[in-house]
């Protein structure tokens with residue numbers, strides 16, 4: 001049925017291309033290019049995790065770096081404090097992030113509009129400060145990884161970035177497949193219904209508090225997994241690295257740039273923003289501080305004013321335009 | 330036992346008595362009309378029944394359960410679904426997806442929900458607009474979408490709040506046929522309507538509100554002849570026209 | 577006892593600073609239902625204006641605040657015309673995100689131009705001066721800002737409450753369409769309110785370099801605290817935000833001293849959460 005299959009081929013194509021990307025000889029082979037690709041996939045995944053709640057369900061949270069951070073600390077603690085592999089830590093971190101998200105959002109969802117937004121800012125700042133003084137998790141110094149055996153078991157590599165790329169790819173496939181599955185399921189329709197009109201949704205039998213909490217828990221779970229990957233990639237973590245308003249805003253802005261509430265928006269946003277950020281930093285280094293963010297700031301302003309549907313809106317406009325042209329020709 | 334029983338329902342907004350001690354029954358399989366001049370308290374009554382407001386006093390019984398003060402989604406799950414007089418389309422979703430949201434109430438998986446949604450879309454003659462964004466429809470179509478969406482939930486009791494307002498003569502006839510078909514499928518209807526020509530010929534019973542109080546209840550024939558109703562609401566001219574229409 | 581009073585005094589003085597920063601935000605939020613995320617950066621810009629005027633031309637902040645205020649008024653007015661005017665009445669998020677983009681732009685532009693280093697005017701008329709009051713010590717620069725803050729809040733309050741223009745602003749805040757039917761040019765009102773909000777924070781920023789170093793990040797925390805004060809006070813209520821600002825100043829001072837310095841903002845943010853959980857529309861909101 002058309003309704004069910006639309007976009008399925010596109011998804012497979014994108015997954016396929018990303019799977020063979022590191023095998024293509026040429027400019028993508030260098031370690032820096034690999035690094036950029038890893039970051040694109042990571043931030044696309046993370047933004048998608050945010051998009052599930054913010055885009056599909058309309059609950060705009062500026063607090064997602066908290067869940068990202070909890071996942072990062074989960075993996076970090078497992079490795080640094082307990083000498084385990086990061087896997088159980090990542091899983092536990094994700095579960096804890098879900099629980100924390102439910103505890104936080106149950107009261108916060110009662111708040112409307114700006115009051116909700118500001119509450120999520122406040123929560124990030126609180127978590128940031130608490131982790132700064134929490135001795136058990138390393139306080140302000142954070143956690144530094146010991147040198148241990150590399151490989152998939154410990155999920156860390158020192159020389160090559162290719163396994164990280166495939167790790168990020170696996171994460172990406174997981175998160176985007178989840179999003180796609182949700183998009184085509186009852187819960188996905190209910191999430192969008194709550195976003196577009198809570199009263200109307202409830203009149204049709206949608207338990208909107210439950211839908212919002214479900215979206216929140218899934219979103220926080222996936223965000224924490226992304227955080228776990230992030231710490232394995234950097235081999236260290238401290239509070240400002242993961243739990244900050246700037247980090248939260250990045251997930252939001254990448255999604256807005258790409259297209260809020262669309263499946264491929266977060267990928268598009270990350271594919272534009274992350275290279276911009278990494279290359280401007282590489283070119284200007286410390287001297288030209290902030291050039292990427294100056295451009296990004298302007299880009300956000302222009303997008304919000306001119307194309308509220310983000311780059312996806314632009315893409316569908318172009319596609320529509322070509323289809324119309326073909327129709328005439 | 331009636332499908333819906335409203336008992337002594339009272340709703341106050343501050344000092345304003347929007348509904349005062351209203352009681353009536355809606356029999357299973359019937360069409361019950363709810364009429365009254367603007368501001369009589371009809372929408373408020375709907376809001377109390379559907380759970381959007383908690384009534385100040387009184388009881389609402391539906392299908393044997395006391396649903397007073399239940400949240401709207403639980404009322405809907407039990408089978409009493411309403412539409413909104415001030416339409417509330419899910420603006421950024423397509424017409425079809427709007428209906429699909431309704432269909433998911435009884436159909437858990439996508440395939441069967443798609444079928445149900447398709448059915449109610451056709452039933453309400455909206456299939457030409459299926460891929461349009463609901464926010465871009467005209468007001469008349471939005472009203473029809475409200476109906477299609479509510480129908481897709483496969484309700485026991487369908488509560489319509491002025492879905493026929495603003496329709497032209499031909500459209501009105503069509504809409505009346507639609508309601509009769511819905512009834513024929515075994516759905517009970519509680520219909521708030523301002524357009525009485527549309528309601529009188531199809532209703533089994535009419536409840537009349539005025540100033541928040543129930544002033545009459547009975548078959549349409551009696552209602553149009555009731556002195557009190559005429560005085561309060563219909564006016565001579567109207568009631569004569571209605572009698573002509575009925576014969 | 578002296579210590580307790582000294583902490584309370586510091587808290588109140590800081591609270592008055594927050595109050596004047598929050599004032600502009602309250603106006604904008606109340607009239608246009610827009611959160612200006614770049615508000616903290618407006619403060620930072622004003623501080624840079626004052627700093628450079630002092631550093632290059634030896635103009636004391638006590639004089640140059642006028643220039644800072646006018647500069648930020650114009651900046652805010654242009655911001656309104658170029659950005660915000662397109663976003664009023666759109667989903668609440670749009671203006672917030674666009675102004676966040678602006679705050680990124682301004683912050684990093686300053687970082688790029690002026691380096692991340694802290695800059696402090698070495699000598700100003702007020703620098704380092706204190707007034708002993710009994711056993712308490714009153715910092716003169718902070719006192720001056722507190723006095724300015726009170727005066728500006730009073731003037732703005734009177735302006736809104738009892739001038740023709742103020743009534744027009746109130747009418748626009750209550751119902752834009754109705755105000756337009758009454759012949760009010762709401763577009764002009766919005767531009768003016770946005771500019772006025774900037775001018776208020778410009779005064780604070782103009783005076784701050786007398787005791788606070790300026791750097792590109794200085795506005796971020798102020799912005800955040802101003803949001804907290806405004807929301808805690810309740811949607812667009814000037815008295816509410818003044819009250820909340822003082823409360824925030826006090827809580828910050830006491831938590832910083834009696835718990836730990838790093839917890840002073842935790843206490844402030846936690847206070848916000850507790851208050852809006854109890855009163856979802858803020859203390860003075862309806």
Ligand SMILES: Nc1ncnc2c1ncn2[C@@H]1O[C@H](COP(=O)(O)OP(=O)(O)O)[C@@H](O)[C@H]1O
Pocket residue numbers: 342345347365366367368369370371372373374
């Ligand atoms: N949420 C509310 N708050 C205050 N008054 C209300 C509210 N809803 C309805 N009313 C008042 O209740 C009365 C009945 O309104 P309503 O039920 O909408 O009438 P009807 O649908 O019959 O035209 C009106 O006077 C209206 O102003």
Ligand SMILES: [Mg+2]
Pocket residue numbers: 371372373414
């Ligand atoms: Mg009504």
